[in-house]
Amino acid sequence: LGDTRLGPGTALEPAARCATAQQPAHTCCLPVAATFPPGGVPLAETAACDFGGGRPGPLTSAIATVAMRTAMLAPQRHSVPGSKRIYANNGALRQSTDRTPLRIRRARPVGARAQTVAAGPLTEQQLVDYVAGGCKPKEKWRIGTEHEKFGFYKADKKRVAYEDIRAILIDIQERFEWDPIMEGDNIIGLKKNGQSVTLEPGGQLELSGAPLSTINETCAEVNSHLYQVQTTAEGLGIGFLGLGFDPKWTREEIPMMPKGRYEIMRRYMPTVGSLGLDMMFRTCTVQVNLDFDSEEDMIKKFRVSLALQPIATALFANSPFKEGKPNGFLSYRSHVWTDTDNDRTGTLPFVFDESFSFERYVQYVLDVPMYFIYRNGTYLDATGYSFRDFLEGKCDLVPGEYATLADWEQHLTTVFPEVRLKRYIEMRGADGGAWRQLCALPALWVGLLYDEESINEAYELVSSWTHEEREQMRLDAAQHGLKAKFRDGTLQDIAKKMLDLSSAGLVRREHHEETFLKSLYAIAESGETTAEMLLAKYNGEWQQNVDKLYEEHAY
Secondary structure: OOOOEEOOOOOOOOEOOOOOOOOOHHHOOOOOEEEOOOOOEEOOOOEOOOOOOOOOOOOOOOOOEEEOOOOOOOOOOOOOOOOEEEEOHHHOEEEOOOOOOOOOOOOOOOOHHHHOOOOOOOOHHHHHHHHHOOOOOHHHOOEEEEEEEEEEEOOOOOEOOHHHHHHHHHHHHHHHOOEEEEEOOEEEEEEEOOEEEEEOOOOOEEEEOOOEOOHHHHHHHHHHHHHHHHHHHHHHOEEEEOOOEOOOOOHHHOOOOOOHHHHHHHHHHHHOOOOHHHHHHHEOEEEEEEOOOOHHHHHHHHHHHHHHHHHHHHHOOOEOEEOOEEOOOOEHHHHHHHHOOOOOEEOOHHHHOOOOOHHHHHHHHHOOEOOEEEEOOEEEEOOOOEHHHHHOOOOOOOOOOOOOHHHHHHHHOOOEEOEEEOOOEEEEEEEOOOHHHHHHHHHHHHHHHOOHHHHHHHHHHHOOOOHHHHHHHHHHHHHHHHHOEEOOEEHHHHHHHHHHHHHHHHHHHOOOOHHHHHHHHHHHHHOOOHHHHHHHHHHOOOOOOOHHHHHHHEO
8 A cells, every 4th residue: 555544443354365475474464454543554565464474374363453553652650759669550659758954854862851950969769769650550551562673785785884774764754754863963763653763883773662552553563664664775775684693794894873872882892791792783683661560560570571581582593693604503692692791781680589679670770880971962981980970979071960860761771681671671582583573572471471370370480490590591592492401391391381371361361462472383382493494594405605594584
């Protein structure tokens, strides 16, 4: 339908099958009927598929409905300090006391919120309240999916220069009515209805989706985004690849995007680890952001997801190549994180302590070194200071200024554990991948963490695991995938159990979302990860030429 806008309430009858077996997976993903909000939305092609990789076939869930709602932002939340810090819905305390030259449509520049000067020093309790303010009742829980992808020139497979990424962003802005995100005179992203499109250091294009209610909506959002990206990139001879690690190019061969914070990180990374620059320029991920209703709920979700993150790493392992050859890992992206910056990465053993709380996580983040402070349109290199220094007025970069909540919000995004807490909780252990994997990742965690019965069984499953076992599992998953040993079995055994719990949780949600686990079940049953399938092709029909990867596995 191209740029056609569908009006409010428009319903579509699905095609029964994909037009051809060669049709890309992402062009056939809208289940059954789709209804559209006031104003309408652009829609991509709508043939049904079996979610197993774009093969033609009847839609598994013939009664699923996709509402393309991308403006479902959570209502404004607040939190208040009090004598008894027990956080419940909306971050409130149960016993508390109240307190008081281009055609680019210009938008607020990136980081503008952080320029506000605080009237006085923040307290640590205010930082705790900020994070706890994410608590919300179950009926308001949402799903936010993010994914990154590598752009490449189809002619020579090289990574895309900023000038052409800039052209893509401007075209998407103009054709699909997005608002630009600017840094100086450079367009570095787009925003619309709770979604954002941003650039990673090496030009990896990231969609941060809006908070949505179902996996069906999330999958439709991904489909619409990929359609817009492809539509604009096609004329430039550019394609996009879903993989966890760049399969061909060295760091030096990858262009750097013109974002001030990335220049600071580029200088800092080699001082704290040997693989930090690889993380910046050569990795892609897919992750999901989920809600919690209380401190107790946050703790349970954090522990379950942190313990099971290596299983997700194994199920989504999709980065076996480096500079044109096998790299010895199935998820090299996961390996990269083991030597990026130990001050801000890892499996956070304190999460499993009885004393863990919002406050304990804040104490951890306070002592993580800062990257930058954003003031007056400039990123100031703050790598010699912790946020605690800044909070206590010990940062000479901005004499006489206090840290603001916007500074705190920015700093929270520069901490990179396997599971990250902000005002929601982020699952960060999976490689970027094919279209079907972009829908499978949120389905996996929603079924597991948003259903009380499933999360309780998962909590019981992981409760006896030690820190040493969890850490070894993380290392082994990156190298051996589902074949990695654990106690008397393998990660494959745990993956099957995890999928069964997730599927049962999705069934109880009654949104027909369990079909999105189909590709993961195939991997778990066979024990063969996507990375191992790619290696078999590399050593067989591809004749050890990774260029075939770009031809067969691009979006």
